[in-house]
Amino acid sequence: MSAQSEQPPEPELLWEVAEGVARMTLNRPQAGNSITPGQRGQIIDRLGEASADPRVRAVVLTGAGDRHFCTGAALGAPAAPAAPAEDLPEGLPENPAGTVARAIAGGAQQLVSAVLDCEKPVIAAVNGTAAGIGCHLAYACDLVLAADHARFIEVFVRRGLVVDGGGAYLLARLVGPQKAKELVFFGDDLPAADAERIGLVNRVVPADELAGAAGAWAARLAAGPTVALGLGKRLINHALDGDRAASLAEEALAAEINMTSEDGREGLRAFVERRSPRFRGW
Structure with missing residues (x-):
């Protein structure tokens, strides 16, 4: 062939x-x-x-x-590729500690x-x-x-x-x-x-x-609120890594960030207007 x-x-x-x-x-x-x-x-x-x-x-x-x-x-x-052994100065290891x-x-x-x-x-x-x-x-x-x-x-x-x-x-x-x-x-x-x-x-x-x-x-x-999902993922992933105060502070910040998103505002509008939200992903 x-x-x-x-x-x-x-x-x-x-x-x-x-x-x-x-x-x-x-x-x-x-x-x-x-x-x-x-x-x-x-x-x-x-x-x-x-x-x-x-x-x-x-x-x-x-x-x-x-x-x-x-x-x-x-x-x-x-x-x-690693550096060829012949390129190393004499006496240095090919695979140093670390x-x-x-x-x-x-x-x-x-x-x-x-x-x-x-x-x-x-x-x-x-x-x-x-x-x-x-x-x-x-x-x-x-x-x-x-x-x-x-x-x-x-x-x-x-x-x-x-x-x-x-x-x-x-x-x-x-x-x-x-x-x-x-x-x-x-x-x-x-x-x-x-x-x-x-x-x-x-x-x-x-x-x-x-x-x-x-x-x-x-x-x-x-089809969901992409920004809110991403922030929720972040909060859950970090929940076991810090203390309660740090977790709650991050949660409050996430809520603040989410309400600057279009989906966050759309969710509230849909609730007030008693209709299903139409999330767009940003």
Whole structure:
């Protein structure tokens, strides 16, 4: 086959915006939808752009195929090239202290933070196995729907690794310290039904209904008061990080900001006029 007739490679990340909903699909089904460094950067960029894009009022994140949502980081995927050893002054280490910490801070942690910090609601549609950072990518989303055959695996312990990618932060807040330790210490498969029972998943649905359920929730969010939803997300995400005074002060500030939005004013007008509000997203 000639080079001219070869098909271009499939994009690793699919992104489509329609009717206020952005659909982001991890598109490496042959590799369990594991995330490469380049793909990770695209996800971070897309979520950052979504915050400021008035066309996007909700985001749905899922994986291609019907077996895997995301099986973690793509081990062995090429990263940014390091400085050649011969370029280093004699006696300096190739991997100085802090190399791993910096890699995690600029990689898995930045990815999870991008989901948490996105100003639009993000729904995870977990269509199969979520493992490692794939679990945390789902848990960072604002709402989690899972196919009935999906499972969640804190796989780090199986590889002799400490949990990373915000896993301890997320799990302790979602299920409490004792259950978080059980999941992290043993790394056992957690079926979708059990994940729903302990509060990691909002709802489990038959696999063939997952896309429709995620679409219905996203459509409801996209028709809602986008500014108020974003501020509410911020308040809830910060609620366990500070004391009561700080939380209440942030709440009051959020209310002030929201009432400068058109949707905030429209909500009050609709209440006074006894009609359904028509939210526009700003």
